[in-house]
Amino acid sequence: MTIKIGILGYGNLGRGAESAIAQNEDMELVGVFTRRDPSTLTIATQGVPVRSANDLLEGEKLDIDVLVICGGSATDLPEMTPKYAARYNVIDSFDTHARVPEHFANVDKAAGNNGNVALISAGWDPGLFSLNRLFGNCFIPQGKGYTFWGPGVSQGHSDATRRIDGVLDARQYTLPVEKALDEVRSGSNPELTTRQKHTREVFVVAAEGADRDEITKQIVTMPNYFDEYDTTVHFISQEEMDRDHSGLPHGGFVLRSGAMASGATSVIEYSLKLDSNPDFTSSVQLAYARAVARLNAEGQKGCRTVFDVAPAYLSPFDGDYLRSHFL
Amino acid sequence: MTIKIGILGYGNLGRGAESAIAQNEDMELVGVFTRRDPSTLTIATQGVPVRSANDLLEGEKLDIDVLVICGGSATDLPEMTPKYAARYNVIDSFDTHARVPEHFANVDKAAGNNGNVALISAGWDPGLFSLNRLFGNCFIPQGKGYTFWGPGVSQGHSDATRRIDGVLDARQYTLPVEKALDEVRSGSNPELTTRQKHTREVFVVAAEGADRDEITKQIVTMPNYFDEYDTTVHFISQEEMDRDHSGLPHGGFVLRSGAMASGATSVIEYSLKLDSNPDFTSSVQLAYARAVARLNAEGQKGCRTVFDVAPAYLSPFDGDYLRSHFL
Numbered sequence: 001m002t003i004k005i006g007i008l009g010y011g012n013l014g015r016g017a018e019s020a021i022a023q024n025e026d027m028e029l030v031g032v033f034t035r036r037d038p039s040t041l042t043i044a045t046q047g048v049p050v051r052s053a054n055d056l057l058e059g060e061k062l063d064i065d066v067l068v069i070c071g072g073s074a075t076d077l078p079e080m081t082p083k084y085a086a087r088y089n090v091i092d093s094f095d096t097h098a099r100v101p102e103h104f105a106n107v108d109k110a111a112g113n114n115g116n117v118a119l120i121s122a123g124w125d126p127g128l129f130s131l132n133r134l135f136g137n138c139f140i141p142q143g144k145g146y147t148f149w150g151p152g153v154s155q156g157h158s159d160a161t162r163r164i165d166g167v168l169d170a171r172q173y174t175l176p177v178e179k180a181l182d183e184v185r186s187g188s189n190p191e192l193t194t195r196q197k198h199t200r201e202v203f204v205v206a207a208e209g210a211d212r213d214e215i216t217k218q219i220v221t222m223p224n225y226f227d228e229y230d231t232t233v234h235f236i237s238q239e240e241m242d243r244d245h246s247g248l249p250h251g252g253f254v255l256r257s258g259a260m261a262s263g264a265t266s267v268i269e270y271s272l273k274l275d276s277n278p279d280f281t282s283s284v285q286l287a288y289a290r291a292v293a294r295l296n297a298e299g300q301k302g303c304r305t306v307f308d309v310a311p312a313y314l315s316p317f318d319g320d321y322l323r324s325h326f327l
Numbered sequence: 328m329t330i331k332i333g334i335l336g337y338g339n340l341g342r343g344a345e346s347a348i349a350q351n352e353d354m355e356l357v358g359v360f361t362r363r364d365p366s367t368l369t370i371a372t373q374g375v376p377v378r379s380a381n382d383l384l385e386g387e388k389l390d391i392d393v394l395v396i397c398g399g400s401a402t403d404l405p406e407m408t409p410k411y412a413a414r415y416n417v418i419d420s421f422d423t424h425a426r427v428p429e430h431f432a433n434v435d436k437a438a439g440n441n442g443n444v445a446l447i448s449a450g451w452d453p454g455l456f457s458l459n460r461l462f463g464n465c466f467i468p469q470g471k472g473y474t475f476w477g478p479g480v481s482q483g484h485s486d487a488t489r490r491i492d493g494v495l496d497a498r499q500y501t502l503p504v505e506k507a508l509d510e511v512r513s514g515s516n517p518e519l520t521t522r523q524k525h526t527r528e529v530f531v532v533a534a535e536g537a538d539r540d541e542i543t544k545q546i547v548t549m550p551n552y553f554d555e556y557d558t559t560v561h562f563i564s565q566e567e568m569d570r571d572h573s574g575l576p577h578g579g580f581v582l583r584s585g586a587m588a589s590g591a592t593s594v595i596e597y598s599l600k601l602d603s604n605p606d607f608t609s610s611v612q613l614a615y616a617r618a619v620a621r622l623n624a625e626g627q628k629g630c631r632t633v634f635d636v637a638p639a640y641l642s643p644f645d646g647d648y649l650r651s652h653f654l
Binding site for chain 2: 018019020022024043097100101104121126128129130133134135137138139140141142185187247259260262264265266267268269270271272273274275276279280282283284287305306307308309310311312314315319320322323324325326327
């Protein structure tokens with residue numbers, strides 16, 4: 001069975017999903033949908049139509065097995081995912097942790113009432129890191145869990161820096177503190193403050209004549225974004241920015257450690273090192289899109305998360321092959 | 328719901344399962360079953376009966392939700408798991424990779440025909456490492472996977488060494504080669520030979536007057552066990568053995584790396600560092616026992632592996648809690 005994928009939204013994630021389809025032989029891109037004027041959009045794949053997002057909601061239902069919804073968590077997805085889940089199987093990467101219960105309930109209602117499966121919050125965090133937080137809790141029931149992010153670019157922090165007067169361009173890297181990581185790896189279950197776990201490094205292109213000390217001060221004291229961290233600011237040229245900081249690398253670590261009933265310590269560590277955050281996120285999303293198509297083909301409906309998907313559903317291979325090759 | 332656990336076999340794994348139950352508040356040990364004379368066995372838990380393994384097969388079915396079968400993969404489990412799966416939900420740690428298809432088929436038939444759920448090959452390898460091999464293949468479809476074991480004690484290699492003339496006691500450690508691990512972590516997808524991935528270190532207590540050079544030669548040239556590895560042999564006293572080598576630590580690494588369609592490299596690394604191999608294995612088994620009880624309560628039947636279990640089934644917490652705390 002070929003899984004027919006539609007992509008809604010053509011930013012970093014949409015383009016990532018488009019290109020990842022080439023690595024999944026059981027999938028086919030059947031359309032890219034946009035809220036912009038479709039005639040203004042040129043996509044990488046030849047022969048695939050670019051259509052208005054309205055076409056998904058109006059008229060006849062299109063022949064799409066799973067719609068990958070690529071939008072922002074702040075305002076796009078809370079509105080988009082339930083709306084499209086009422087007509088199609090969908091997947092999103094909703095990542096506002098505090099609003100997951102509400103989003104889940106809305107999507108569950110829309111998908112469940114219409115016989116569709118929706119999977120929310122697919123990616124690596126939330127997503128694979130979530131799985132490892134859950135697994136750690138199950139396999140080391142009496143222990144402590146840790147998540148470290150980076151080294152990697154935080155787009156939210158980069159954007160916040162760009163809004164400062166006199167800043168022309170900025171890139172923010174989140175860095176895990178190696179000493180803290182090593183303490184956790186030792187199994188000592190340390191208590192770590194925000195400042196002890198991560199540092200931040202910002203590369204800034206300043207306008208000519210801008211007050212660099214003032215820019216630095218505004219960055220390092222910015223509430224919520226930087227004030228709880230040790231932050232280093234570097235001023236560079238736009239050339240250096242374009243040459244050295246155009247990628248979107250990311251990654252991180254999920255650890256769990258604790259004592260078994262005998263007193264013996266166990267430490268589980270999961271880590272990702274990604275040259276391209278959106279490309280890997282898209283690859284994870286496509287594997288979960290495969291699961292969504294199968295769950296729906298089995299007659300399931302409603303909202304799911306990565307916690308609800310048996311790993312075998314993610315793979316193009318059948319059970320015999322999986323047991324022979326990966327068990 | 329309290330999950331009633333029976334333990335069949337009281338070696339390292341059986342004792343590990345018994346002690347792990349104390350860390351899982353939703354579980355209760357209802358009996359330890361042995362093929363020995365039950366009167367010769369004293370268990371750690373007060374007030375729990377030790378009974379003959381025959382009691383599981385004869386007479387009335389006992390009130391057990393999941394039977395944890397603790398036996399060897401070579402001869403015990405191929406015979407035991409299907410036999411007991413015909414009467415009870417069961418879980419085992421079958422680890423002879425080449426014979427998994429046959430074992431799966433036998434257990435599936437016995438469990439399926441009698442309305443029970445059986446989960447085979449639960450632990451960390453096979454088990455959690457299997458999951459990570461599968462995940463890696465799904466999320467980095469075009470890449471290479473690697474498994475490294477250790478540092479840790481291999482009981483098979485220790486036993487093989489003990490069978491050499493003049494060897495009174497022996498302990499074998501498997502060690503991953505740090506340089507090879509680092510090459511894999513770099514994302515260069517190296518081809519690695521057996522010798523390049525692991526070394527072996529053996530601690531031997533020799534009989535008085537034994538020929539140590541001969542013992543060393545017999546160890547390092549032993550076919551299948553040592554001949555393909557660089558092996559170091561240390562002669563120590565029985566006192567040193569008892570003092571420094573009485574534990575059963577183990578662990579290892581599962582890595583997957585490859586390029587996304589864009590060319591960007593992704594590396595996934597999963598690792599375990601375990602002071603006690605059997606204790607952690609048992610803890611993993613109990614989490615899967617919880618899943619087995621639930622799957623069966625839902626009306627499922629037949630053989631499963633870790634690939635077939637949605638992560639949420641492993642946790643004592645409900646979906647709302649999982650989404651709020653771990654997603």
